Amino acid sequence: MIIAVERYKPRTPTPSWESVKPFVRDAAARSASERYSVQRLMVVVAPFVLWCVNHKGLPLQGDVLFTRRVIDQYLETVQNTGSRATYRSVLTAVSETLNAASFPSRQVPISRRDIQMPYSERQIEGFRAWANGQHTELKRRKARLMVGFGAGAGLRPNEFELMRNDVTVDTQGVVIVIRGGQHPRTVPLLPAWEDWIIPVLDEVPADAPLWMSPSQKPNRSMLNTFTASTIGKAPNGAQLRATWLVTHLSRGTRMKELMKAAGITQFANLDKYLKFVDDVEPAAYNEIIRGRYDR
Template identity: 25%
Template sequence: MTEILNPADAGGRHRPIPRSIPTAAYPKTEIVELFSWANAQGTPARSRSALALLCLGFGAGLATRELLDVRVSDISTNTDERFVGSATATVVVWSDRPRVVPFRHEWVPTLLTVVSDMDDDCWLFRPGRTGTSPGQVTDFLTRSRTHLDVRPSRMRTTWLLQHLAEGMPAVELLRISGLRNYAALDKLVPFIPDATGLETSSRNS
């Protein structure tokens, strides 16, 4: 920018803008605490919304603006009664990054509990809303008065890291996450245990 707008001051070296530090992921202990927090909400409706928030964040890695737009009709489930724990689920994202996202299997049972007896046209998180606004998650958390750090951005980072650690091909992870380039994944690689060589492989996948 200096070279273009003020070329007289463009001589010499300039300090590069550093890459942003990624949001920290949740350790397993904090995920357990958040699950307990969701179940301990003051009313069944608030508990259902808190669990929906965790399912959409940890289970599908949705950003805040995306999870606010999810209706029950956007969720598809498939259960096979012959096999315990075989249920699968996906969510359709209709925002500026349209895609179908599979839920992580460990969150499917909770999701099935959340959507049971809900009408298809209901919002999954905080049903009864007349629309969506950026502050609706913050308002919900403020009313819960929790000391826990409940952030969809951290849930999304956790979801991304889990898939990277499990070896999901980078091109597939980009598709289901809505991310547009490999750089967004590269900056997460150092946070993966035993991540030697993964940065190179993520670029080549």
């Protein structure tokens, strides 16, 4: 156990890792149990504590970091629902050791079938400002692509393995060709995002990677890894995709075409997004069902 604690370090240690390392090691060692080994705890606790320090500016105190509010805020940055449920379980277990007074009872488990909340128009405007406010041109470009391709084309977090020539611009607008992964398809960008994306495309040579570095491999945490190094409140890639889905549902996009563009073959949880779509007036409802409604 001691060896595991001493040797562990995060995959991408930040300059603050050395300063938080003793705290993380102590938290993992004190909270280890038959259910969670030291190694398992370190994998979850280390990035959580680094996020608390680097992004929230919180002090290294168990009763400050390991609270429901802070844990829930951190979980919003975790894109995968299944991982989010696991992380909360682990962090709650640590909290029950380090901050028992705030955790008298277990939380209700996160449903693995929960959908991501779409962003409001105001939130999206905030993420536009976030993208433009990054400190380097490379980060600004990647942030703009993340927001534009997420909210404007519904790309999954692991679908940013794009070359510049995978995106075409012509009289039909901006069209993205997703070649790799499990869901190859062609996705037209929503027109509202064309003026945002086209200037970014002009910065990249035709045969160059658009978002990833040449040596980078696509994975579900690519966007999380990127946003962890940015300033300000970053968007969640899965929520950007949810925003795109709700935009199309609100516009009345035909389901067959929407599923094709989304890269899905079953309705799955798609129906759950309908609660974010405004109802129409009774007269419009009648005309829609009669097939005479002109949007």
